[in-house]
Amino acid sequence: MRxxxxxxxxxxxxxxxxxxxxxxxxxxxxxxxxxxxxxAAASSQLDELSKYAQSLxxxxxxxxxxxxxxxxxxxxxxxxxxxxxxxxxxxxxxVLCLQAKKARYPTSIFPxxxxxxxxxxxxxxxxxxxxxxxxxxxxxxxxxxxxxEQSLRNECGYTGYQPYWDWSKTAASxxxxxxxxxxxxxxxxxxxxxxxxxxxxxxxxxxxxDLPLPPGSGGGCVKSGPFKDMKVNLGPxxxxxxxxxxxxNGDGLGYNPRxxxxxxxxxxxxxxxxxxxxxxxxxxxxxxxxxxxxxxxxPGSGSIGVHGGGHYxxxxxxxxxxxTSPGDPLFYLHHGMIDRTWWIWQLLDQKERTGAKGISGTGxxxxxxxxxxxxxxxxxxxxxAAGTVVKMKDLMSTTAGPFCYIYL
Amino acid sequence: MRxxxxxxxxxxxxxxxxxxxxxxxxxxxxxxxxxxxxxAAASSQLDELSKYAQSLxxxxxxxxxxxxxxxxxxxxxxxxxxxxxxxxxxxxxxVLCLQAKKARYPTSIFPxxxxxxxxxxxxxxxxxxxxxxxxxxxxxxxxxxxxxEQSLRNECGYTGYQPYWDWSKTAASxxxxxxxxxxxxxxxxxxxxxxxxxxxxxxxxxxxxDLPLPPGSGGGCVKSGPFKDMKVNLGPxxxxxxxxxxxxNGDGLGYNPRxxxxxxxxxxxxxxxxxxxxxxxxxxxxxxxxxxxxxxxxPGSGSIGVHGGGHYxxxxxxxxxxxTSPGDPLFYLHHGMIDRTWWIWQLLDQKERTGAKGISGTGxxxxxxxxxxxxxxxxxxxxxAAGTVVKMKDLMSTTAGPFCYIYL
Numbered sequence: 001m002r003x004x005x006x007x008x009x010x011x012x013x014x015x016x017x018x019x020x021x022x023x024x025x026x027x028x029x030x031x032x033x034x035x036x037x038x039x040a041a042a043s044s045q046l047d048e049l050s051k052y053a054q055s056l057x058x059x060x061x062x063x064x065x066x067x068x069x070x071x072x073x074x075x076x077x078x079x080x081x082x083x084x085x086x087x088x089x090x091x092x093x094x095v096l097c098l099q100a101k102k103a104r105y106p107t108s109i110f111p112x113x114x115x116x117x118x119x120x121x122x123x124x125x126x127x128x129x130x131x132x133x134x135x136x137x138x139x140x141x142x143x144x145x146x147x148x149e150q151s152l153r154n155e156c157g158y159t160g161y162q163p164y165w166d167w168s169k170t171a172a173s174x175x176x177x178x179x180x181x182x183x184x185x186x187x188x189x190x191x192x193x194x195x196x197x198x199x200x201x202x203x204x205x206x207x208x209x210d211l212p213l214p215p216g217s218g219g220g221c222v223k224s225g226p227f228k229d230m231k232v233n234l235g236p237x238x239x240x241x242x243x244x245x246x247x248x249n250g251d252g253l254g255y256n257p258r259x260x261x262x263x264x265x266x267x268x269x270x271x272x273x274x275x276x277x278x279x280x281x282x283x284x285x286x287x288x289x290x291x292x293x294x295x296x297x298x299p300g301s302g303s304i305g306v307h308g309g310g311h312y313x314x315x316x317x318x319x320x321x322x323x324t325s326p327g328d329p330l331f332y333l334h335h336g337m338i339d340r341t342w343w344i345w346q347l348l349d350q351k352e353r354t355g356a357k358g359i360s361g362t363g364x365x366x367x368x369x370x371x372x373x374x375x376x377x378x379x380x381x382x383x384x385a386a387g388t389v390v391k392m393k394d395l396m397s398t399t400a401g402p403f404c405y406i407y408l
Numbered sequence: 409m410r411x412x413x414x415x416x417x418x419x420x421x422x423x424x425x426x427x428x429x430x431x432x433x434x435x436x437x438x439x440x441x442x443x444x445x446x447x448a449a450a451s452s453q454l455d456e457l458s459k460y461a462q463s464l465x466x467x468x469x470x471x472x473x474x475x476x477x478x479x480x481x482x483x484x485x486x487x488x489x490x491x492x493x494x495x496x497x498x499x500x501x502x503v504l505c506l507q508a509k510k511a512r513y514p515t516s517i518f519p520x521x522x523x524x525x526x527x528x529x530x531x532x533x534x535x536x537x538x539x540x541x542x543x544x545x546x547x548x549x550x551x552x553x554x555x556x557e558q559s560l561r562n563e564c565g566y567t568g569y570q571p572y573w574d575w576s577k578t579a580a581s582x583x584x585x586x587x588x589x590x591x592x593x594x595x596x597x598x599x600x601x602x603x604x605x606x607x608x609x610x611x612x613x614x615x616x617x618d619l620p621l622p623p624g625s626g627g628g629c630v631k632s633g634p635f636k637d638m639k640v641n642l643g644p645x646x647x648x649x650x651x652x653x654x655x656x657n658g659d660g661l662g663y664n665p666r667x668x669x670x671x672x673x674x675x676x677x678x679x680x681x682x683x684x685x686x687x688x689x690x691x692x693x694x695x696x697x698x699x700x701x702x703x704x705x706x707p708g709s710g711s712i713g714v715h716g717g718g719h720y721x722x723x724x725x726x727x728x729x730x731x732t733s734p735g736d737p738l739f740y741l742h743h744g745m746i747d748r749t750w751w752i753w754q755l756l757d758q759k760e761r762t763g764a765k766g767i768s769g770t771g772x773x774x775x776x777x778x779x780x781x782x783x784x785x786x787x788x789x790x791x792x793a794a795g796t797v798v799k800m801k802d803l804m805s806t807t808a809g810p811f812c813y814i815y816l
Contacts, residue, residue, distance in 0.1 A: 109517055109791070109792065126534070127659075129538075129772065129773070129776075129777070130537075132777065203778070205778035206774065206776060236780075238772070238780060239780075246770075246779060248771055248786075249787075250771075250789065251535075253789070254789075254797075322777055363646070363658075363659075365537070365772075365773075365776055366614065368614060368773055369536070369540065369646060369730055370613040370614065371645060371646035371654060372654045378658055379662065380658075381658065381661070383517070384516060389662075
């Protein structure tokens with residue numbers, strides 16, 4: 001865990017994923033500066049921003065194979081819809097493999113873990129209050145998603161990379177009509193069974209105004225696709241239900257097997273995580289404090305940000321539980337997109353946004369209880385789930401540090 | 409941990425500690441109802457309240473030895489100053505024994521643990537945001553202190569019970585003049601070495617007004633008494649310093665050996681944890697929400713309560729770190745007094761205050777992030793530190809459930 005702090009994480013090689021030849025990055029002057037409120041126009045803007053980020057990342061990579069991360073070995077993470085059926089199935093097969101593999105955590109530590117997949121869920125539960133609305137939020141989840149991808153590759157023979165869920169696409173298409181959530185064998189499974197008579201999920205508390213969120217088109221167990229038989233073993237800790245209440249099972253680390261529930265909610269996807277939301281987040285927030293707060297939703301603002309937008313658009317159990325949310329395999333595709341959004345934002349001002357000025361916040365959720373500022377030297381530790389103890393400075397770039405990947 | 413939920417915790421027998429014969433409890437009409445603002449008068453009131461609680465506890469215990477907890481086997485926790493030198497040394501010897509014993513936590517889980525004593529520190533660090541300003545605060549710390557006492561007894565041959573630090577006595581005497589902190593071989597060690605030029609510790613943050621707390625009469629390493637050579641291995645996570653800043657070492661679970669520092673601060677003891685503070689807390693707060701909030705200090709109120717009063721009166725490192733505070737052995741005497749104060753308060757209206765109405769709050773620090781309400785069924789788990797998984801309902805009485813102890 002904390003013992004071998006310096007390990008090169010990036011041993012990725014795949015000629016098949018080689019990028020096109022480096023190009024000169026487009027001048028920033030040609031980039032959108034004002035987010036379009038029309039989602040179709042914003043969608044084009046997001047494409048432009050993404051291409052610009054790709055070209056910048058590309059041009060910063062050397063073609064020398066002596067470099068740890070170079071143009072020939074850089075991993076490319078792709079949007080789910082751009083994968084072939086074979087690639088999609090390879091991914092979900094690897095997730096199922098992880099769910100069938102023995103846990104590293106002993107049950108004396110996390111009593112409810114039953115698989116390697118659960119090692120990640122338990123680690124997230126255990127650290128929830130230290131990794132959301134903190135200085136570590138984006139970097140921690142970058143590392144977590146990366147190590148999950150590495151486990152799929154190294155322990156389950158997956159040869160691809162972490163795909164992502166582009167919320168702006170599902171906001172336009174509808175969740176259940178998207179290749180990612182259509183419930184087919186080549187999807188991430190679909191909606192839960194329809195449950196009638198649901199009320200709102202209600203966020204808020206602590207004197208903040210209530211924020212009611214509508215229920216979705218499912219609500220029950222997921223019945224088709226690769227994850228129709230999976231068991232959620234851990235949690236809940238703070239699961240918001242559609243009767244406005246919140247339930248827990250103590251610290252959520254006990255064994256509590258149940259089906260995977262989803263309640264896909266287009267209204268939430270379309271309200272908080274459409275193309276305009278993403279482009280606005282990237283363009284309007286010039287410092288990391290604003291960027292990560294708007295992304296997570298400023299408490300009391302009435303917005304849950306694109307981060308909350310993705311989570312609550314999944315809905316269900318554990319989708320609506322900030323602690324247990326990695327218990328839905330879609331979590332990692334969602335956080336792929338969170339990471340991609342940060343990656344684009346970072347590349348727009350690489351120098352400022354990948355160094356010390358790219359960090360803001362402390363070690364505790366909304367600084368409650370008050371704690372020390374997160375710095376480049378703050379260690380990040382995923383416990384027995386995976387990886388070694390690294391520092392924030394190792395996580396600020398996807399190509400300059402131990403990581404070696406970009407987004408297409 | 410979570411596997412054997414029903415185990416009788418109370419196997420305590422000690423005829424030497426038998427109580428005086430049961431008496432009829434004094435009528436509540438004779439009890440003080442208004443806290444005296446004069447601390448000498450309040451001190452007498454506290455004695456009266458304590459005696460009343462003792463008589464009630466006593467009268468509720470049967471003399472039948474068939475009962476799991478009866479008049480002959482009930483453990484009696486005493487104030488440090490009332491112990492003989494031999495009893496004091498037996499206690500500190502047992503603590504040193506625990507500090508010399510092998511940890512149960514593997515370093516793969518808590519990399520910094522080096523002893524059984526550290527198992528408790530690590531568990532507290534790991535759960536800090538789930539056990540302060542939550543519905544579990546009092547019960548969790550009751551169980552934690554109890555299991556620590558049991559480890560001293562069962563693993564280190566200690567035959568006494570957990571002593572407590574009566575803050576009202578040290579507020580009157582001065583900390584370094586008290587038997588508990590005079591630095592003698594029969595104390596809990598004393599002040600840290602004097603460090604000059606210290607500024608204030610500053611609490612607050614998150615938009616709350618700053619709450620400056622004065623520095624104390626030490627500040628450096630503890631140099632005499634039983635703990636002069638001890639090493640604090642874990643933390644800090646949120647250590648408030650006398651330059652107004654807060655420092656951390658990541659999640660605080662890494663190995664970071666250093667001396668035990670104290671900065672004994674009479675001004676804090678006298679301001680927040682004098683006899684009037686204690687009596688006022690007990691008499692003025694009629695429901696558990698108010699009682700536990702005032703005890704911990706309502707954020708923004710300018711008060712840190714008797715709970716904060718004890719912690720910050722210790723000062724130093726780890727005394728001023730809410731996460732790592734059990735790294736100072738005085739923690740357990742402080743929480744003995746916290747538990748005694750709750751015990752007195754509970755006995756004043758036993759029926760209301762040991763059942764469901766005796767619980768208020770959720771599973772997260774100031775309900776941030778929002779989580780489910782704590783109930784009698786909420787499980788409490790001390791991890792590998794000690795004990796089995798119990799429920800809140802097991803922890804609400806010190807004599808009616810698995811526990812079997814009272815305070816003298």
